[in-house]
Amino acid sequence: MRFLAAFSDRYLPLVTGTDRLARRRPPARRPAALALVVSARECPAEDVVALRLTAPDGAPLPRWQPGAHIDLLLPSGRTRQYSLCGDPGDRYAYRIAVRRTGGPGGGSDEVHDALPAGTRVGVKGPRNAFPFAAEPAVLFLAGGIGITPVLPMAREAARRGLDWRLVHTGRSRASMPFAGELRGLPGADGRVELLPDDEHGTPAGTALLRRAAGRAVYCCGPGPMLDAVRAAFDGSGAKALHAERFTAAPVRDGRAFEVALRGGEVLPVPADTSVLDVLLARDPATPYSCRQGFCGVCTVRVAAGPVEHRDGRLTEREKAEGRMRVCVSRAAEGSRIELDL
Numbered sequence: 142m143r144f145l146a147a148f149s150d151r152y153l154p155l156v157t158g159t160d161r162l163a164r165r166r167p168p169a170r171r172p173a174a175l176a177l178v179v180s181a182r183e184c185p186a187e188d189v190v191a192l193r194l195t196a197p198d199g200a201p202l203p204r205w206q207p208g209a210h211i212d213l214l215l216p217s218g219r220t221r222q223y224s225l226c227g228d229p230g231d232r233y234a235y236r237i238a239v240r241r242t243g244g245p246g247g248g249s250d251e252v253h254d255a256l257p258a259g260t261r262v263g264v265k266g267p268r269n270a271f272p273f274a275a276e277p278a279v280l281f282l283a284g285g286i287g288i289t290p291v292l293p294m295a296r297e298a299a300r301r302g303l304d305w306r307l308v309h310t311g312r313s314r315a316s317m318p319f320a321g322e323l324r325g326l327p328g329a330d331g332r333v334e335l336l337p338d339d340e341h342g343t344p345a346g347t348a349l350l351r352r353a354a355g356r357a358v359y360c361c362g363p364g365p366m367l368d369a370v371r372a373a374f375d376g377s378g379a380k381a382l383h384a385e386r387f388t389a390a391p392v393r394d395g396r397a398f399e400v401a402l403r404g405g406e407v408l409p410v411p412a413d414t415s416v417l418d419v420l421l422a423r424d425p426a427t428p429y430s431c432r433q434g435f436c437g438v439c440t441v442r443v444a445a446g447p448v449e450h451r452d453g454r455l456t457e458r459e460k461a462e463g464r465m466r467v468c469v470s471r472a473a474e475g476s477r478i479e480l481d482l
Contacts, residue, residue, distance in 0.1 A: 174214055174263035179256050186318035190253050191238040201232040207293035208271035214263030220438050221248040224290040238318055240286040247425050271385040276357040281307040282349050284362020291361055292319055299326040306352050310336045346373030354378030361385045396474030402482050416467035434469035441465055446478030
């Protein structure tokens with residue numbers, strides 16, 4: 142069986158047995174941002190806003206495939222990544238859907254409160270970290286807003302006449318976006334299952350995978366859901382698991398250390414907390430995007446101190462120049478690093 146996790150512009154096979162990670166290529170130079178306009182807004186579920194983004198002159202937009210995402214450049218200067226959840230066949234519009242989380246980064250609040258119809262925004266991409274291989278038999282699993290990359294995959298599976306099934310979980314029916322679109326897909330009768338927690342309880346990984354035998358599984362949702370699916374995967378009979386995580390993975394093997402800033406302020410970094418989260422607690426406008434070490438938005442210069450690099454993307458030259466991706470990289474236990482911030 143294959144077990145794949147989605148990261149940036151590549152797949153990293155999870156190490157099992159004697160498997161080895163393929164050599165990573167440096168990221169390609171990215172094109173300039175597109176200047177788009179919010180041409181329409183709707184609320185497909187509680188605390189969810191969907192935006193339609195188009196070119197001001199009505200020009201066609203770059204093509205994309207199911208699973209792709211864009212970088213949305215917000216008026217505040219923040220950059221956030223959102224999955225495209227529209228129709229890849231529509232060359233004239235991108236659609237994203239964003240749940241309000243109220244987190245310290247403020248990106249979802251800004252999308253909800255500061256992007257009315259007519260607002261100009263910058264967009265980079267699309268990029269695809271979660272491509273759909275269109276296997277003959279597929280099971281889609283989505284938790285909450287994790288339906289956004291999965292919906293275009295299901296639409297493509299229906300278009301191709303594949304043997305597909307989809308399970309969507311969420312807190313309640315009112316919180317689960319695009320249920321009507323899912324049921325309206327060609328041949329969707331008997332293929333789409335909605336499991337609101339307030340009606341069925343939180344499903345176990347074995348329950349989510351009960352129809353997985355012989356199928357490729359595509360899963361996107363909150364961390365506990367992904368962990369449950371991974372734990373049950375080996376006994377499911379599924380052929381492959383493709384997974385995308387919207388939130389940062391927990392810090393593993395972390396050790397406490399300190400970060401010093403230019404002005405002399407010293408911030409403690411607990412063993413279970415990232416440098417990025419410590420910086421966000423101090424300044425919610427701290428730039429970041431992916432939280433997984435691949436996009437580079439949170440990269441800072443280290444003026445002094447040893448860095449434990451965990452991103453796997455910086456080159457040896459960049460490391461020697463003192464670059465650090467603070468969403469994942471750390472320092473040795475009890476040490477102090479000085480950041481050029």
